[in-house]
Amino acid sequence: xxxxxxxxxxxxxxxxxxxxxxxxxxxxxxxxxxxxxxxxxxxxxxxxxxxxxxxxxxxxxxxxxxxxxxxxxxxxxxxxxxxxxxxxxxxxxxxxxxxxxxxxxxxxxxxxxxxxxxxxxxxxxxxxxxxx
Numbered sequence: 001x002x003x004x005x006x007x008x009x010x011x012x013x014x015x016x017x018x019x020x021x022x023x024x025x026x027x028x029x030x031x032x033x034x035x036x037x038x039x040x041x042x043x044x045x046x047x048x049x050x051x052x053x054x055x056x057x058x059x060x061x062x063x064x065x066x067x068x069x070x071x072x073x074x075x076x077x078x079x080x081x082x083x084x085x086x087x088x089x090x091x092x093x094x095x096x097x098x099x100x101x102x103x104x105x106x107x108x109x110x111x112x113x114x115x116x117x118x119x120x121x122x123x124x125x126x127x128x129x130x131x132x
Contacts, residue, residue: 059092060094
């Protein structure tokens with residue numbers, strides 16, 4: 001969902017890539033459904049394994065709340081605390097500390113979608129302000 005919002009709102013301004021340490025075989029149909037409600041089609045997206053090379057190349061890495069036990073970019077000293085707001089882990093990494101809606105209701109997907117949308121828009125605004 002974050003990649004879909006980043007590509008939608010960032011258009012030609014940014015390049016967005018999403019991946020995970022344990023990607024599913026396909027994008028969850030509920031994610032596709034709730035993104036369509038926002039006019040964004042993510043049905044062609046494929047879950048991808050994120051690699052160390054991609055992390056190294058990225059200007060920013062946004063993590064979603066996985067924690068150090070599964071997330072290759074989180075430092076050993078960082079553990080999400082349910083802060084409900086972005087946490088700057090280091091100069092390149094921002095932890096969004098969001099619930100994983102997988103296996104949950106479509107309402108939970110909507111809740112997480114709306115949080116992701118706000119954070120993507122805020123991030124893009126901050127990037128634009130920092131580059132002005």
